[in-house]
Amino acid sequence: MKRISLFIIFVIAICDGINAQTIPLGNSFDSIIAPGDGAFTYYLNYYKPANYDSASSPILLAIHGIGGDGTEIRTVLTGIADRQNALIVAPAMLFSWFIAFSDYDSITQDAVWMPLLLKEIYKHVKTRENRNSIPVYFTGWSAGAQCLTRTMLIRQAIPDSIPIVSAMSANPGSYTFCTDTFQGVSMPYPWGLNGGLWFNPFGTKIKLDFICNQHVKQYYNENYNVLIGTADTISGVGGSSSGLLAQGANRYERAQNFYTFSDTNAVAKGTTLLWQYDTVPGVGHNANLMYNTKANPTDSFTIAENMLFNTPWHPVPTFVPVVNFNTIDTGLTVAFSDSTLNTPNSWFWDFGDGDTSLVQNPVHTYSSSGIYYVCLTAGDSCVTDSYCDSINVITVGIDKKTKNSINIYPNPTSTDFTIKGLTESYNLTIYNSLGQLLYTENNILEPSKRVDISRHAKGLIFV
Numbered sequence: 001m002k003r004i005s006l007f008i009i010f011v012i013a014i015c016d017g018i019n020a021q022t023i024p025l026g027n028s029f030d031s032i033i034a035p036g037d038g039a040f041t042y043y044l045n046y047y048k049p050a051n052y053d054s055a056s057s058p059i060l061l062a063i064h065g066i067g068g069d070g071t072e073i074r075t076v077l078t079g080i081a082d083r084q085n086a087l088i089v090a091p092a093m094l095f096s097w098f099i100a101f102s103d104y105d106s107i108t109q110d111a112v113w114m115p116l117l118l119k120e121i122y123k124h125v126k127t128r129e130n131r132n133s134i135p136v137y138f139t140g141w142s143a144g145a146q147c148l149t150r151t152m153l154i155r156q157a158i159p160d161s162i163p164i165v166s167a168m169s170a171n172p173g174s175y176t177f178c179t180d181t182f183q184g185v186s187m188p189y190p191w192g193l194n195g196g197l198w199f200n201p202f203g204t205k206i207k208l209d210f211i212c213n214q215h216v217k218q219y220y221n222e223n224y225n226v227l228i229g230t231a232d233t234i235s236g237v238g239g240s241s242s243g244l245l246a247q248g249a250n251r252y253e254r255a256q257n258f259y260t261f262s263d264t265n266a267v268a269k270g271t272t273l274l275w276q277y278d279t280v281p282g283v284g285h286n287a288n289l290m291y292n293t294k295a296n297p298t299d300s301f302t303i304a305e306n307m308l309f310n311t312p313w314h315p316v317p318t319f320v321p322v323v324n325f326n327t328i329d330t331g332l333t334v335a336f337s338d339s340t341l342n343t344p345n346s347w348f349w350d351f352g353d354g355d356t357s358l359v360q361n362p363v364h365t366y367s368s369s370g371i372y373y374v375c376l377t378a379g380d381s382c383v384t385d386s387y388c389d390s391i392n393v394i395t396v397g398i399d400k401k402t403k404n405s406i407n408i409y410p411n412p413t414s415t416d417f418t419i420k421g422l423t424e425s426y427n428l429t430i431y432n433s434l435g436q437l438l439y440t441e442n443n444i445l446e447p448s449k450r451v452d453i454s455r456h457a458k459g460l461i462f463v
Helices: 071-084 094-101 114-128 143-157 213-220 242-247 251-268 287-292 303-309
Strands: 026-033 041-048 059-063 087-092 136-141 164-170 197-199 206-208 224-229 276-280 325-330 333-338 346-350 363-365 370-379 384-393 407-409 416-420 426-432 437-444 448-452
Touching (some): 026 114, 041 071, 059 143, 071 136, 071 303, 114 143, 136 143, 136 303, 143 164, 164 303, 224 251, 242 251, 276 303, 287 303, 325 370, 426 448
Parallel strands (some): 059 087, 059 136, 164 224
Antiparallel strands (some): 026 041, 041 087, 325 333, 333 363, 346 370, 370 384, 426 437
């Protein structure tokens, strides 16, 4: 008998394990292909501290300045990550810098829109860590801080799924002021909101004027921090655009002007600025010193670390208008007053008789008594709300003049009253102060008529 030998060959595929397992301790990196015109590959630099807790530790998302690849900002933040048990995620942003400050006007530009890229990064890291949600502390340095301040504004209009607990921009070249003009100078995006901005979701360039009052107010209520080095005063840093220079002659001035303007503008828009502002004294454009300088040598945390991680968190309200109105009537003339929550900047009244108004608190005169269905629509260019209610318009006095001397007595009364003096036929209608019909009778010929009101509730009535 022949012996048959059976050889079983196991084929073992050796894969790139870094994408198939939890992010390792220490320094590592991997990559993602983010959506966009060119579907670029973006490298993600990680640092996971030894005491990282896979159930509770946060992400420290850090965006570097122009010319960096993510490794230098990771090195700068390593000490903070160790103290805060935080996983550093530092993307090498490559060409996507354009999404921070370009107006998307160039048809040759290949760039990923920042909010989409950050959303993809967060989703990727969350998958690798096998976690449903991870709190994010978001910081940007220099040009990365420009990305941060604009992303924090844009995400108010297009909400994302990233649970950002706190954000901090450090020494950006410029800011996006929530205004069309500043100090008499036009502020087009990226310096301001004049002309809207271009939205580049998946290779499709669409112009959107979608930053509205409610989004700006939400932005002013964000857990956002502005940190600047007082010695970052090199003239002309960041370009020579008139919009940029209007913000200030250097980075330090721009930070001061940005915070001061936002503080005043928040009040003008009906809210309060909840951002934190601080400085690192005597420090210029130096990332290591900006993030690792302590206010006092004996402090446990640095100025930047305290601002980012130890500032009390507060929920950000949604400033969507909730429309309502009140009325005061004197006969056919009715005064309407807007009582909408979260102050809108536009109003449209439909008075129910074919007339309309764009005034916030209009006064309208109806041509005749009756029940009218009044509607108010209020809001801004992004979102509106409507409220409708019926009003009962009652003519005060007698429509037709008469030669008779009319007496109604006693007045006041709680049981009955008498109408005396009319010699012609007349119609009698009685309403209470709510406009509800209490009594009506037509073609009355009695010169003296007693009317019983004892069964009705006490209060003002209209005869």
